[in-house]
Amino acid sequence: MANKTIKKSETEQKFTLEKLKQNCRKLFGISESTFFGATYGMTGKYTVTEMKTYIEEWKKKGVK
Numbered sequence: 001m002a003n004k005t006i007k008k009s010e011t012e013q014k015f016t017l018e019k020l021k022q023n024c025r026k027l028f029g030i031s032e033s034t035f036f037g038a039t040y041g042m043t044g045k046y047t048v049t050e051m052k053t054y055i056e057e058w059k060k061k062g063v064k
Contacts, residue, residue, distance in 0.1 A: 014045035028055055 017039055020027065024035040027048055038058040039051075046054070 012047035012049060014047050016045055017042060020046065020048070020051055028052055030055065 021032055021035050021039075024030055024032060028035070028051070030038075035055075038055045
């Protein structure tokens, strides 16, 4: 029997932006207003890992 490697991102559950926003302080250590700014214009469902990566990149951009 061959071993099948499953990537972590393939096994993670995806959540709506609303559900992630409700738990943003616990999950990402940010306020709801920061979450709103980081996700402005986004739609769809995301894993916690995907969103965490996106927020970290967004925070690095700074203000123009």
